[in-house]
Amino acid sequence: MNRIELVTRRTFLGGMFSAGALVLGARLLPIEALASTDADKAAWNPSVYLGIETDGAVVIVAHRSEMGTGIRSVLPSVLADELDADWKRVKIEQAIGDAKYGSQNTDGSCSIRDFYDAMREAGASARLMLERAAAAQWGVSVAECKAQNHQVVHAGSGRKLGYGELAALAAKQEVPKKDELKFKPPAEYRYIGKDTPTVDRDDICAGRGTFGIDATMPGMVFASIARSPVFGGKLKSYDDQETRKVRGVQKTVELAAFKPPHGFQALGGVAVIADNTWAAMKGREKLKLDWETGENAGYDSAAYKQSLLETVRKPQKVVRNVGDVDAEFAKGGKTYEAEYYVPHLAHAPMEPPAAVAEFKDGRAVIHAATQNPQAVQETVAAALGIDKKNVECHVTLLGGGFGRKSKPDYVAEAALLSREVGKPVKVVWSREDDIRFDYYHAVAAMYMKAAVDEKGRPTAWLQRSAFPTIGSTFSGPSTLYGQGFEMGMGWTNVPFDIPNHRAENGPAKPHVRIGWLRSVANIYHAFAVHSFVDELAQLAKRDSVEYLLDVLGQPRKIDIGQRSPMAEKFPLETGRLRRVIELAAERSGWAKKKPAKGRALGIAAHWSFLSYVAAVVEVEVDASGKIRIPRVDIAADVGKVINPDRVKSQFEGASVFGASIALMGEITAVGGAIQQSNFHDYPVARINEAPVETRVHLIQSDAPPAGVGEPGTPPMPPAICNAVFAATGKRIRDLPLRKHKV
């Protein structure tokens, strides 16, 4: 489906290339677009570009954001491989936000999945054009010419021409049709399947990487913004007399409150504009603010938790039904039930939200740490009342994202403030801002009930959830039920082989901004489902791994009720899930390491972002209840692996991220105000608390590449709690663990 054609140099990033360069634009259709009504539109939006300069430099545009996955390097390395380019002569250019690239939303673990084929086709097309150009130059057949490491070689004579020398000639070649393309045999791959270091690694180690917080514009001023402590609160009045006495403070500016639904709009508040960050922050502390806190002032997370638990104790909307759960329960056999709870969580990327913006002559120029520069264009355009074509968004490195930085409210703040002060404005959120005004991961309650046979195997399984939905962020607080995409994250597609199975979802009113956090709804769904299945294993006095494999049943495809090219290309296959469970068990030494008091293993396996992941966690619990995680074994089938080292690093990181969720993450609210503010009361795992060692075992696969950044997270919290149970006999159904004495 991907079409490739020449583009003029003028359209390529505003004339980056010199005359004579070969510039190739690959049009690509992300797989979702096949099912969407926008397919025609998407087909005409080239999303990946390649240029070869006459000096031989190969320039590849990275259109996805770099937040630590390595994508800015790994995706271009796929193109470079098919081009047979020398990586040392490849320059990566970061794309500005532009719909012509297709989706740039670096989110949902889909960069490789959606763009792998397009990158290969772009590379293979250019390679063929270079070979044809060389053949024409030498007057020989193309079949005798082969591109090899940045030059085309003629087999008979040994003559060679470099890519730079051929660029001008190659640019005159017809762009090959897709069926003319020949892809490299895997044995000839230079970068695919290899541990190529990222292009940013050395800059980072030298302190030279430019993040959003590091971006500058000439003449910029600095802003720190006070926002309503309660979501949706309005400013009644404020006094900036003391603020204006702070040396370096220039002025204060009121930002209007958002209009519901909030989406990515700026929250509103009072900004202090200053000569430097410190003066802005100090001036802001001296503001006297009077807020009308509004309807969310009654939000109390402890009471809310009880209301969610009450909701899931009663029948709710059925979202999946197989067989007849009620009839099976009515038979009067053995049943078992449990309730689970996961609190709100904050993203807490090490770089808080940061952006610099200049609004001038009807145009906004932005430099931001953003996962989604096109959302920046749309959000800033809406805020300023201009066309999104007049928003130029440059993407810096991101100091962590985890979903927070695909929501560009902070960029809108910078743009609005620039309009008010007539200068470029840099907005840097303090850590306190970041923790108190996040788009929080939804708090969730789950109720589970099973009827079991004489072997303890479930004959009926009921699962019920309630959580405030991400949908409320876009359609307002009257959106009470989980959306389809949330249900599809480990709730309606539980892959167990149980004859009677019902999933339900109840309503939950949102009182804060709800957003997606690394692995999203999978976090609470996986926690409930994989804790509960382990409870059933324990109840049956069976080995957790053996029981899990039994409940998964024979290898088969799960019908998840979706009819789309995506579902066709990436079916949920229980055989692949079984295989990662078996591998994780084998590599962790599961069979040999029997549980002992204070030390045991726990397992959980989850399918998310089209990847299959099993985690075996070893915990040690000392007499004081202190939990140590000496080792984690993660087995993952993510389809084809492009850069094994970077894939492993994502799972190593997910192991730590999941440990933070299980052990310590909790956001609470009293009177509508978030109670946590910094790393002392919203702790994340440190080196002495994180799993000491995470061993990542990747399944060799030729299946299409699937997600990597997120799917390591969901199995971690249940695997940790399952291990804690095996070590202590205490079942933790209510996260985080630090609230409990184990």
Added chain:
Amino acid sequence: MIKLKVNGVSRQFDGEPDMPLLWYLRDELQLTGTKYGCGEGLCGACTVHLNGAAVRSCRTPMQSVAGKTVVTIEGLSAKADHPVQQAWRQANVPQCGYCQSGQIMQAAALLKQKPRPADADIDSAMKGNICRCGTYQRIREAIKMAANSKPAATKTATGKTTAEVKK
């Protein structure tokens, strides 16, 4: 007027004496390798060397650095080739990279004090530096690599080798 030395260059500062060193480095000197992460000395992203010791620059007011020597990630080595930086590259430690300046500065300070740190020493020295991407096991590995790459006897400030000092 506060006088100090930053990465070998003499500097003068006449701003607010309570301004943290972090913002002086970042906003005034454009030494942006040192990062803001929490402002409370809780995360270590802003770690620099002050007279050779690792400190949190976000909690170090300018008035306290008068006459002192500051080294930031930009000044740790001439060619980004400090053994810790080399090891960081070798182990492919960084993910997003934001915290890594602080991690490297902290690790460099640790190795100066303890050229052969045990796991417990690494935990103790590095637990103030948060990495949200979770690169800790590679940080640990890289510190051990750096420790092993250096000769056991490195020159101290007094010109004696560490082995001589121990004697």
